[in-house]
Amino acid sequence: MKMIRAFIRPEKEQEVVLALEGAGFPSLTKMPVFGRGKQKGLQVGPVRYDELPKTLIMTVVDDEDAEKVIGLIRDKAWTGFIGDGKVFVSPVEAAYTVRTGEAIL
Amino acid sequence: MKEITAIIRRDKVPETKKVLEELGYPSLTLQSVEGRGMQKGDMCVDMDDEMPESFCTAVRLKPTSSTYALEHSLPKVALFVPKRMLTMIVPDDLVTKIVKSLIKVNQTGRHGDGKIFVSPIENAIRIRTGEKNGESIA
Numbered sequence: 397m398k399m400i401r402a403f404i405r406p407e408k409e410q411e412v413v414l415a416l417e418g419a420g421f422p423s424l425t426k427m428p429v430f431g432r433g434k435q436k437g438l439q440v441g442p443v444r445y446d447e448l449p450k451t452l453i454m455t456v457v458d459d460e461d462a463e464k465v466i467g468l469i470r471d472k473a474w475t476g477f478i479g480d481g482k483v484f485v486s487p488v489e490a491a492y493t494v495r496t497g498e499a500i501l
Numbered sequence: 502m503k504e505i506t507a508i509i510r511r512d513k514v515p516e517t518k519k520v521l522e523e524l525g526y527p528s529l530t531l532q533s534v535e536g537r538g539m540q541k542g543d544m545c546v547d548m549d550d551e552m553p554e555s556f557c558t559a560v561r562l563k564p565t566s567s568t569y570a571l572e573h574s575l576p577k578v579a580l581f582v583p584k585r586m587l588t589m590i591v592p593d594d595l596v597t598k599i600v601k602s603l604i605k606v607n608q609t610g611r612h613g614d615g616k617i618f619v620s621p622i623e624n625a626i627r628i629r630t631g632e633k634n635g636e637s638i639a
Contacts, residue, residue, distance in 0.1 A: 399620060413579040417541060423616075425508055425536035426581065456618055487620055492600060494509065494607045494614035 397488040397501060398462040402453045403431065403481040404473040409451045412472045416455070419468055424455040435478055450481060456488050456501060502622040502638065503596045507587045508536060509607045509615040514585050520606050521589075524599060528638070529589040535581035540612050542580030582613060590622055590638050 404412060409426065416424065430447040438445040457465050466483055474480055491501045509517060514531065521527055591599055600617055607614055627637035 397618075399618065410579050413537075417579065422541045423536075423538045425534050425584070425586065427532060427534040427586075456616070488618050489503070489621060490600075490619040492604060492617040494507075494604050494617060495610060495612065497604045497608065 397456055397458055397491055399454065399456050399486045399488045400462060400465055400469075400483060401486070402469045402473070402483045403429065403450045404453060404469070405475070405479065405481060406449055406451045408473045408475075409453070412453065412469055415468050415472045416465065419464065421455065421457060421461070421465055421468075424453055426454070427452050433479070433482075438479070448479065456491055458501065502590055502625055502634070503593060504620045504622045505587075505589050505591060505596065505599060505603070506618040506620070507603050507607075507615065508534065508584050508617075509587065509603075510609075510613065511583060511585050513607050514587075516606050517587065517603065520602050521599070524595075524602060526589065526591055526595065526599060529587050532586040532588070534584055534586045536584050537579070537581055538613070538616070542582055544580075544582055544613070584615065590625055592635060592638065 402412075406428070413424065413426075416422070429450050429452045431450055432447050436446070438448055453469070455465065462485060466485070469483060490499055492499050493501075507517075518527070518529070521529065589599075596619055600619065603617055624634060625637045626633050630637075
């Protein structure tokens with residue numbers, strides 16, 4: 397299994413979530429985060445914003461679905477401007493459902 | 502070392518912390534998150550089933566799309582349920598024990614009990630002393 401953590405624009409969150417749901421991946425966790433990237437924030441005239449609000453979407457999927465999910469997120473969160481965000485993928489060894497206690501996703 | 506990420510109900514946090522303390526692993530990170538699972542954020546799935554028929558019109562309220570969906574020309578709105586996310590780094594040999602007790606404490610048998618993920622961690626360093634790997638989490 398793979399854990400996919402996507403940092404996306406907060407305004408694109410609903411679109412991404414609905415696209416994932418449509419493709420059969422309804423389960424995810426989101427949290428609001430603040431961060432910055434290569435541009436060290438954002439400069440608007442004399443005002444510098446050091447940290448920009450982003451939404452972190454975290455989801456765990458099977459290995460073979462990872463590419464598909466990343467593709468969907470890229471497709472929906474893309475605007476072509478700086479600050480579209482990043483997607484990180486990390487391994488997950490086991491997943492348990494608390495309700496049943498079974499070791500399945 | 503392994504990282505255990507548990508997404509659990511908000512009201513189960515004190516009990517979970519108590520159990521972890523009893524096991525001797527009280528260190529954890531707590532985050533307030535919102536999430537959805539196979540029920541797509543619909544909190545009334547179980548509730549509706551348990552309501553007697555006589556209550557049907559009054560209580561069988563399903564969350565519907567809000568003005569958000571209309572404003573953004575979305576077909577519907579994505580619903581989320583507030584949850585707590587616990588993250589803890591534990592030694593390899595304790596993973597099964599901790600996961601088992603987490604499941605035992607958090608199980609209510611209804612949808613929305615949460616998920617537990619176990620993933621590998623390469624290194625852990627304690628900032629104060631610079632201890633590495635196993636020593637830093639002991």
